[in-house]
Amino acid sequence: MQPKSNEQQLQLLVRALLSLESEDETKNLLADLCTIREVQDLGQRIEVARLLRAQMTYNDIAEATGASTATISRVNRCLMYGAGGYRAVLERMEKGEETHD
Numbered sequence: 001m002q003p004k005s006n007e008q009q010l011q012l013l014v015r016a017l018l019s020l021e022s023e024d025e026t027k028n029l030l031a032d033l034c035t036i037r038e039v040q041d042l043g044q045r046i047e048v049a050r051l052l053r054a055q056m057t058y059n060d061i062a063e064a065t066g067a068s069t070a071t072i073s074r075v076n077r078c079l080m081y082g083a084g085g086y087r088a089v090l091e092r093m094e095k096g097e098e099t100h101d
Contacts, residue, residue, distance in 0.1 A: 048075045049086040
């Protein structure tokens with residue numbers, strides 16, 4: 001049997017993520033898939049993206065999150081020129097917060 005290609009593995013991961021129905025299921029999958037450090041890094045990047053959208057400075061973001069300026073710069077490049085993933089997720093999260101207020 002030939003190993004699945006990276007694209008096939010990505011598709012499997014995407015389907016797995018789309019199948020999740022709750023925060024608990026999502027937390028459980030992340031705990032099984034990733035190391036504690038990887039989950040922390042992913043959460044940090046989302047927070048960095050949120051703060052960049054709020055127009056905070058790199059120094060303030062670094063202080064607030066503990067992220068390196070290299071990480072902040074990378075997230076900023078993704079926000080500006082990436083595939084739009086951060087933007088889509090953050091906009092949906094912001095809309096969700098508005099409906100809960």
